[in-house]
Every structure is written in structure tokens, then in C-alpha cells.
């Protein structure tokens with residue numbers, strides 16, 4: 001269980017990117033963060049991995065404050081980014097093995113990877129359907145394939161939580177859906193807690209167990225997809241509810 005308790009983020013330039021909020025993330029749930037550009041989704045996700053320092057409040061995982069147990073927390077938290085953050089000239093296998101770095105001391109990383117770790121990496125690559133590409137350079141893959149490498153790199157960490165920051169934003173709609181469906185299926189199979197920011201409302205409705213809507217750094221909606229009607233969507237995106245949406249809520 002991850003618990004966000006009164007977390008607030010004010011960046012050094014004075015921007016309050018996250019207003020004080022209290023959230024609980026139950027194990028195994030697939031949560032989608034929705035919000036307009038600049039709403040604060042990345043700030044929340046990055047706080048959950050200790051990449052952004054809280055100005056107030058605290059975040060705990062399994063009862064441990066993540067700031068004092070940061071290395072432990074990061075080792076069990078897989079991060080997936082919009083731009084994949086792959087090393088283009090390295091192979092898929094080498095990129096996926098990078099996911100193991102958090103499990104080793106700095107000195108251990110100077111040694112070659114063990115057979116067991118290579119097996120783990122190949123299994124993760126196989127799970128995302130890219131075994132035939134394991135020895136290809138990452139920059140020779142399509143955008144969708146590169147994001148699947150990003151997923152495999154997160155899986156090889158053997159995480160209990162996946163944080164994904166707009167993982168399908170740079171993909172065409174059909175590829176976005178396939179990649180997200182694969183991520184969702186893997187999280188389900190492994191019982192992983194997933195917190196995923198998305199721009200696509202339809203994908204959020206389809207895959208989320210729970211949707212958290214953020215606007216201006218505040219949580220303005222928190223509930224299951226079926227509770228997200230026109231008025232709630234308008235609150236998240238700062239738009240006027242449409243008549244058909246109004247009917248949907250009635």
C-alpha cells in the first residue's frame with residue numbers, strides 16, 4: 001500500500017504544482033491519472049518515486065517513508081517514461097538489463113551481468129513479444145516497440161509498483177492501445193500496482209480500475225471509470241459539460 005499524506009509540491013520558482021492531497025493506492029489496482037497539460041500529473045508521479053521532493057506531507061510505501069527508504073523504494077518501483085529513455089546505440093537486451101541497476105551497488109555494476117540476470121531480462125523481453133529483437137539496437141525499433149522495451153526494463157526490476165508517465169502519448173492510437181493493453185495485462189498477471197498518467201480519456205475508461213483527475217495541482221475527481229461523467233470531465237479539463245455528457249450522468 002502506498003499512502004500519500006498531505007503531500008504538497010511547490011517548485012523553487014513558486015509554482016504550486018501539487019496542492020495538499022491525501023491518496024491511498026491499494027495493491028494490484030490499475031490507476032489512471034487524467035488532467036490537462038500542466039495539471040500536475042508528472043509532479044505527482046515523480047513525487048511517488050522520490051524524484052520530486054515534497055514541500056509538505058509525506059509518502060509511505062508498506063509503512064516506510066520513501067524519503068528515508070529511497071533506495072529500497074526505487075528498487076521495487078518500475079518507472080516508464082513517454083520518451084522511453086533508451087540508449088539508442090545499445091541492444092534491447094543491454095537496455096533492459098539497465099533495469100537491474102537499482103539492485104546493485106555502484107561497484108557491482110562494473111562487473112558483467114550474471115547469467116541469471118540475463119535470463120530475467122530475456123524473459124521480460126519475451127513477455128513484451130520482442131525476443132527476436134533482443135540483440136537489435138534500440139534505435140532500430142519502432143516507437144511502439146521501444147516503449148515495450150521500456151516496459152521490459154521496468155519488469156526486469158521485479159517491481160511491486162509501476163509508475164508510467166504518459167507511456168503512450170507519442171504513439172499512434174492503434175499502437176497506443178496495444179501497448180497499454182499489454183502493460184495492463186502484465187500488471188494484472190503479476191498483481192502489480194500501476195499508476196499511469198494518460199491523455200486519452202477513452203483508454204482511461206477502458207483500462208482503469210480507478211481514475212484520479214487533476215486540475216491546477218488539485219485532485220478534482222477520484223473514482224471508478226463509470227463515475228466519470230460529463231461534469232467530472234469538464235472539471236478535470238476546465239471545459240463546459242456537453243449535453244450528451246449531462247445525459248450520461250443523469
Ligand SMILES: Nc1ncnc2c1ncn2[C@@H]1O[C@H](COP(=O)(O)OP(=O)(O)OP(=O)(O)O)[C@@H](O)[C@H]1O
Nearest residue numbers: 011013015017035036037038039040041042043044
Ligand atoms: N521543475 C519545475 N520547476 C518549476 N515548475 C515546474 C517544474 N516542473 C513542472 N512545473 C510546473 O508545475 C505544473 C505541473 O507540471 P506537471 O509537469 O506536473 O504537469 P503535467 O500534468 O504532467 O503536464 P503534461 O501533461 O504537460 O506533462 C506546471 O505549471 C509546470 O509548468
